[in-house]
Amino acid sequence: MLVRPRRIVVILVAGAALGLAWNALSGRGLALARNAYLREGDETIEAAEARGRLDQGALFLDARPLAFYQMSHIPGALALPEDDFDRAFTALEPRLRASFDVVVYCSGFGCEASHLVARRLKERGIPAVVLSEGWPAWQEAGYPIKEGPQP
Amino acid sequence: MRWLRHPNLYWLVSIGLGVVFVWASVPKIAHPVDFARIVYRYRLAGPTADLGVVPANLLAVVLPWVEALTGLLLASGWWRREAAAVAGGLLTIFVVAVGYVLWQGIDVGHCGCFTVGGQGRGAGWTLVAEDLGLLAAALYVMLVRPREPSSVSATAPLPVA
Numbered sequence A: 001m002l003v004r005p006r007r008i009v010v011i012l013v014a015g016a017a018l019g020l021a022w023n024a025l026s027g028r029g030l031a032l033a034r035n036a037y038l039r040e041g042d043e044t045i046e047a048a049e050a051r052g053r054l055d056q057g058a059l060f061l062d063a064r065p066l067a068f069y070q071m072s073h074i075p076g077a078l079a080l081p082e083d084d085f086d087r088a089f090t091a092l093e094p095r096l097r098a099s100f101d102v103v104v105y106c107s108g109f110g111c112e113a114s115h116l117v118a119r120r121l122k123e124r125g126i127p128a129v130v131l132s133e134g135w136p137a138w139q140e141a142g143y144p145i146k147e148g149p150q151p
Numbered sequence B: 001m002r003w004l005r006h007p008n009l010y011w012l013v014s015i016g017l018g019v020v021f022v023w024a025s026v027p028k029i030a031h032p033v034d035f036a037r038i039v040y041r042y043r044l045a046g047p048t049a050d051l052g053v054v055p056a057n058l059l060a061v062v063l064p065w066v067e068a069l070t071g072l073l074l075a076s077g078w079w080r081r082e083a084a085a086v087a088g089g090l091l092t093i094f095v096v097a098v099g100y101v102l103w104q105g106i107d108v109g110h111c112g113c114f115t116v117g118g119q120g121r122g123a124g125w126t127l128v129a130e131d132l133g134l135l136a137a138a139l140y141v142m143l144v145r146p147r148e149p150s151s152v153s154a155t156a157p158l159p160v161a
Helices: A005-025 A047-055 A066-071 A082-097 A113-123 A134-140 B007-030 B032-042 B054-076 B080-104 B125-143
Strands: A059-062 A102-105 A128-131
Touching (some): A005 B080, A047 A102, A047 A134, A082 A113, A102 A134, A128 A134, B032 B080, B054 B080
16 A cells, blocks of 8 residues: 555654643743734623623724724724724814723734733723624624714 | 655755745744734634633744744654654644635735734735645655665674774
8 A cells, every 4th residue: 555544643642742832831822712912901892791891882893994984883983994094083082081991803814903902002091891702703793883984 | 756755855845844834933923012913813713702812922923933843843853753743733733724714715914923013915826835835745754764874784783894
């Protein structure tokens, strides 16, 4: 026989074991249960918690590109696209500084925009939390959405 | 097609493929968090609300070491055919992953092929073609039996002076 399947299994198991060992012992590993976009100090909330905060008057910010916001968004959310942050922030700053609870979301599934926007807001003295897994988590939970460009 | 069984060609392809695999694994091993972020963008192993982040993180942690081990085996000659089979499997997964994001119109920004930081190359059809080329090389190493070098045969008796 040209190829011995047992050896293939050994290669895969040994590679996996090396990977897990390196991850645990190298000091540069990844927390397996934690989103790789999160950094120390980032605060995230789940969709159910976000829904509660929306009902209590939290300000939601949509960090996706504007075209996505204009198609549909969380009701009441304002557009603060990460790719046009400075201009959008200037326009929204008075409103943001008057808000007591800011929740930022983006497209989920590996989207970094909400984390970047939340960090930039914090740098400017505005505390903000990130909706974990963003827009898809909101949609999958069956929570209301608003179509069109109006908040 | 006799030339395909030439031992020098066989060793060259095998060692070359091994070097490519080791080379590709090093930045992923050195920067697992950056690589995990790239894995997320392919959306094949999550994160999703159902799967969470663990499958994608496990893939990001394990894949580079399987890649490295496969490359070392291919280059050194130990379990070469089995390593080529694993390389073929990995390359098939890469072709499917890149094909999937191209088909879905997903912009991964960075393909995560040989680097994981900065402005890397995106996922395009050239990348699919390259992966298919490497897949052909892996199948070649796995399936072809090279000729014994004609001057030194393992089975022929040594010449008597």
